[in-house]
Amino acid sequence: MSSKITSGKRFEGKVVLVTASTQGIGFSIAERFGLEGASVVISSRKQKNVDEAVEKLKAKDIKVSGVVCHVSNAQQRKNLVETTVQKYGKIDVVVSNAAVNPSTDPTLETEESVLDKLWEINVKASILLLKAGEDAAPHMKKDSSVVLISSISGYHQHDSLAMYGVSKTALFGLTKVLAAEMAPDTRVNCVAPGYVPTHFTGYITGDQTLRKAIEDRTLLNRLGTTDDMASAVAFLASDDASYITGETLVVAGGMPSRL
Template identity: 75%
Template structure:
């Protein structure tokens, strides 16, 4: 099937994009014609991702970026501008879930890390990039189905993802009409990040059975949703969260 080229001529920056959902989004954007900038914490992972994408004919650049590092965020934006001159799409995908402790047992350093990476980094990245966003640009924040109903084993993670639903609304009001800001709330997707959930067969089957479609999500499912929100097909949508979770309970 020939991929639609809805993103021809656009420049997309995707954080935490050397594997899993982030990589799938970068790949889909590239196949739809965008120049993509991939990033993650390790040079080796960045190099491997760039190689894989180039082998598919995608115009790509890789930058090491730990999203909680101010210099890294600055480098990510500056190197993108040096190479491409502007930014049309930003996907804020980086997240951490360092603990399964109850909220009231959680150490302050862990709370700080969760806020820092899952919430604050999105804001600080956009502060660095906002002046380079072109008219008609699109920002996509990756939240989670757990933002609607934080589960016990990852409650504080869920709460940080709830914050992103509000951040999406607030930013859409602040940087519209030039830039649209939307959010994706993925369900459970077998990736390295979600390994502790999806590699346990019993838990995996339970999660699958809870969906209306009786399957877990794929990274391609998330990439397709992101490509829609990045493209002009969604030009009248902003401040919204698209739940891509196979019918898992979210909102009414």
């Protein structure tokens, strides 16, 4: 689904970096910022995916650059930030969207290597991307913004998303800590998407029985869209949310969401 936004330039002159942004929610986030005037830097693990996404965004007259970056790779993280700064001179918004769910095993049956990967990609990579003195944070000045992408499963873990959900719960706390440490110049907030049909969630949303059960749990009786998530992220990063920091915005159609 393409973005509904065709006008409005809240991010004119801004530079926005989005990780894991060549498809799904990440792509829609990048597209939304670009349509609102930002210069967008997208990234993902594969050059082919980066190139294809860049072409799609350029076709919509979006100012975009693409960089290959596996967020667990220190050199690639460093290159992502350095390339952005060399090209644009600054970073106004960072959206940390990369995540994995390598196992659907119950918690006590999850391999240690899987636990390590969940922590490394879903939590640690956001910290390292922003780590002062190393990567993005030194290039973020007054009125900059960070948005972490968590999940409704951070509040209520689905059976097949147990440890994934725990890693997403950790982002709620990380949001609070980073908001305090990066204040007052940088606001840090979090979006917790509900269930959105993407390649990442296909094994759940592609099952019609599961899909119907999820839809029935939402007040709006539907799954979310990638554009729904992009709208929320753009709001939190914009001046419209200039007095909001350290918060998690649940975008899940009214699905129960609090701890």
